């Protein structure tokens with residue numbers, strides 16, 4: 001691993017080591033670029049530190065620094081200080097994630113043109129197309145070992161999938177399979193295949209599920225061009241008199257503040273911390289925060305329209321056995337306004353252990369009905385509705401007016417209201433999920449509300465015109481050309497699909513662009 005001086009102003013500093021930051025770091029290092037990644041969380045050993053225990057791993061991996069929430073979304077009431085489920089650890093949320101890896105569809109890059117003017121929605125076309133991204137999607141799928149691509153076989157179906165499949169086929173759904181998963185169905189890339197342990201959300205002890213923790217990061221280190229500093233929480237990005245970013249200030253984990261110089265800064269802290277860092281970096285020159293001449297930093301926060309459907313059956317299902325999310329019904333992902341809403345959604349199996357099942361079934365719920373469901377945990381199947389949500393300018397991350405963190409910086413507030421399109425889509429998903437389980441013979445079905453957001457997007461969105469967004473089609477700030485956004489916060493719209501494959505795809509593409517600009521001395 002390389003070791004850079006604090007005064008080295010030739011390095012590219014990447015903030016965050018998750019899907020976006022970890023991938024970008026490795027891609028740049030492979031191209032000979034000097035990269036320093038600053039990660040707020042600790043570096044864990046997945047073989048030793050990951051344990052098959054829901055709460056313990058939730059505590060160990062999750063970003064617990066205080067956040068507040070507001071708005072009419074149910075999460076603000078049910079989990080007011082946990083609006084989002086995001087990780088603080090080397091590998092970021094790719095330690096917790098389930099691995100579902102679907103490409104966006106063509107129309108999802110052109111929602112303003114395709115869906116038209118939807119009142120209250122701040123829709124915008126992406127400044128790029130599926131055709132432009134396709135070669136990078138290919139590379140991302142290959143890198144991550146996504147099943148059903150590159151000749152990689154699908155994963156076997158567990159009971160949770162078999163129940164979903166039986167009901168979905170009876171209803172006539174056609175796209176029903178065990179998903180496109182960044183989980184090895186056979187040994188690949190020096191990692192073993194899935195052992196069906198069922199703890200994908202807790203961190204895969206086998207290393208079968210792709211995570212930057214044990215793929216991108218060690219590969220980057222092996223190049224000799226890369227240094228990772230863990231427990232390094234970035235507090236501020238600084239700029240020089242010309243307005244270009246020039247350094248970052250971070251806490252080194254012991255309370256000491258250090259200043260690292262930089263040639264380029266790439267922000268990949270996920271969709272709450274990334275805009276917060278830009279806002280907290282306000283200066284005399286950039287009074288509203290960095291990259292924010294449009295006023296769009298923090299706005300258009302998206303989390304996917306979501307909800308869970310539980311079905312209880314006469315015979316045991318044991319949903320927790322086997323992969324957490326390898327099961328998909330894709331037919332509803334189309335844009336078909338005749339259903340009463342724009343955009344589409346996926347239905348995906350989701351398995352919760354008893355602790356999370358108890359927490360998410362009906363937050364705050366109590367009494368005989370809830371106990372009935374909990375008693376039948378082993379007879380329960382579960383699916384997740386996940387669909388496109390509408391960007392809204394008022395759904396946004398702002399700096400809290402009073403509350404400060406331990407560094408004296410304002411904490412973030414996450415404001416979200418469901419758009420009526422989101423509500424109509426969720427209700428459609430609940431209805432179809434209920435029909436699927438009833439067709440498979442469920443004795444009782446329950447629709448449960450969204451849990452804290454695992455998918456976080458928008459807040460530094462891409463736009464063709466500077467006044468509409470924060471970054472251009474390369475993730476480069478419209479205002480400051482050596483400042484990049486490299487995570488899901490650059491999404492213009494959310495699509496229906498789980499976001500990580502697209503985050504990785506954009507990071508690979510950004511690395512191509514950035515390294516060539518650096519070589520030409522254009523940045």
Ligand SMILES: Cc1cc2nc3c(=O)[nH]c(=O)nc-3n(C[C@H](O)[C@H](O)[C@H](O)COP(=O)(O)OP(=O)(O)OC[C@H]3O[C@@H](n4cnc5c(N)ncnc54)[C@H](O)[C@@H]3O)c2cc1C
Nearest residue numbers: 016018019020040092093097098099100234269487498500
């Ligand atoms: C339980 C769960 C299941 C999921 N399942 C799926 C799935 O099946 N498919 C899918 O596509 N997606 C899934 N996701 C979402 C997926 O994990 C995220 O989309 C993805 O990891 C986001 O990538 P990112 O680079 O934006 O941020 P992250 O991967 O979250 O990485 C951000 C990193 O930045 C660090 N950081 C933040 N601020 C600072 C700072 N100021 N200084 C230094 N470091 C900082 C954080 O500690 C973190 O490590 C899931 C998420 C969860 C929690």
Ligand code: SF4
Nearest residue numbers: 194195197198200204
């Ligand atoms: S089910 Fe497979 S991917 Fe999930 S934790 Fe177990 S081995 Fe890893």
